[in-house]
Amino acid sequence: MLSMQTNGIWADAVTYSQLINCCLARNDLQHARLVHNHLFFHGYHPKTFLTNVLLNMYVKFKLLDEAEALFDQMPERNVVSWTTLLSAYTNAKLNHKAFQFLVLMLRDGVRPNMFTYSSVLRACHRLFSLRQVHCSIIKDGLDSDVFVRSALIDIYSKWGELHNALCVFNEMVTGDLVVWNSIIGGFAQNSDGDGALNFYKSMKRAGFSAHQSTLTSVLRSCTALALLEVGSQAHVHVIKFGPDLILNNALLDMYCKCGGLGDANSVFTRMVEKDVISWSTMIAGFAQNGYSREALRLFESMKVSGTRPNYITIVGVLFACSHAGLVEDGWHHFQSMKKLYGIEPGREHYGCMVDLLGRAGKLDEAVRLIHEMQCKPDAVTWRTLLGACRVHQNVHLAIYAAKQVLKLDPQDAGTYILLSNIYANSQRWEDVAEIRIAMRDKGVKKEPGSSWVEVNKQIHAFILGDNSHPQIDEINSQLNQLIHRLMGVGYIPDTNFVLQDLEGEQREDSLRYHSEKLAMVFGMISLPREKTIRIRKNLRICGDCHLFAKLVAKTEHRIIVIRDPIRYHHFQDGVCSCGDYW
């Protein structure tokens, strides 16, 4: 450029823009500024096009103030000028500012185009504004643009409006990979793994190959559904993409959550690049699967590696302590999190500590900690204390904790039932009746216990009281024989876990058909002995089923993994990885 200048030749706008974009590609702010200053000192007044390029340059270098100053000085602004700054606001999550800017743009008489809309959609922080923007898009005839379409699907999904996302998707005539990814991601984010996997199949039928983000959503769905086999299949495709950090993190999480800790660890070890999410995932994975010591060892390695722990990392660390009864370690990490990493303890951290102290029988300390909390305790906090009261049979405190839970979550069926059982055990029948009336008046219904087991990449569901499984007769007959065999080696059904209104044999019957027992038997019938039986549950496993699974693992020589909403139980040779502490 300098030689052009000494020859008296002025570079034209295109040359200047190429020069600026070259600086951008090299991340060279110094030379980019030099070009801008050169234009300024030589009294060259660039046309709107070149100023837009400069504006974009400042935006990309995240120098919003300078971009704004330049925008204010522009004698003429077109839709690109407005959109450049507007998308800078959305990227910086300045949603309110982005919307104000859109209003100014409209007042200036500039109509938004597909570029503007695809940016502004991400800034919709209210459903109402989203609907308004969607109407304008249709009015301007821009709803068929694939960028706008994927942004619409994405934002509707984020608002939980899957129905609307689906409508936008179904209107698509020409295919587009990112639009497919948006709808698959939408279903995955809304915990509809089945829907996401079905769309993934349709996408492949439509002739599209999976991209990194497609696979990330697929893995997320496998994680939610505990589909280890489908997830492992996706792993084969993941390898094709080489070292993709986000994708590998999703893979890691899938193996951890599906109970495949060995595979998770080998993925983790082989990862070329690891970030705080990779470390946190693996630490929580070890902790939830009952390997607390490994989780804490990994936390030490993380610190050595130089990766700074964050809020979520510490949740995993404290979870590891609470599930192994490591009171001193727990206190140490809890007290040092602020001092060492500047992280204020949040509800989840307090929750882990309440759990840790409560399980260890230090109920008074747990209550004291709840009262000292910097943030307000929520239903989960009180439910944690309630769980500890149940283990340590502290009726007085349990009633107090249960009342606190119901104040904050009046629809929590589990707590009503627990409270009612506590009253029944203390012969407080009037209180029992009162609870039942409250449940009836509030329309509280207990979610039926359900378990899912994966056999030949198919999910088989077992729901308490539902006999629709085609092999249910065979399962029931095998289950009865199994119970008989186990009773021969000392199994006594533990009826403490049953609703209070059942008596004697009836009590045992209701335990007999707990969904995880049916799922276990089905796994035994359908899978060869060397295959692990993997079960996912919607409720926490009860003590009776836990004992049952240990005995099955021992006498039938099976490995069983049961994942409940909080943690995982690996049953092998008559013991569980949780050490009976859950």
Add this chain to the structure above:
DNA sequence: TTAGGGTTAG
């Protein structure tokens, strides 16, 4: 010839 879309941890 400048501006826009999808993915990860509790």
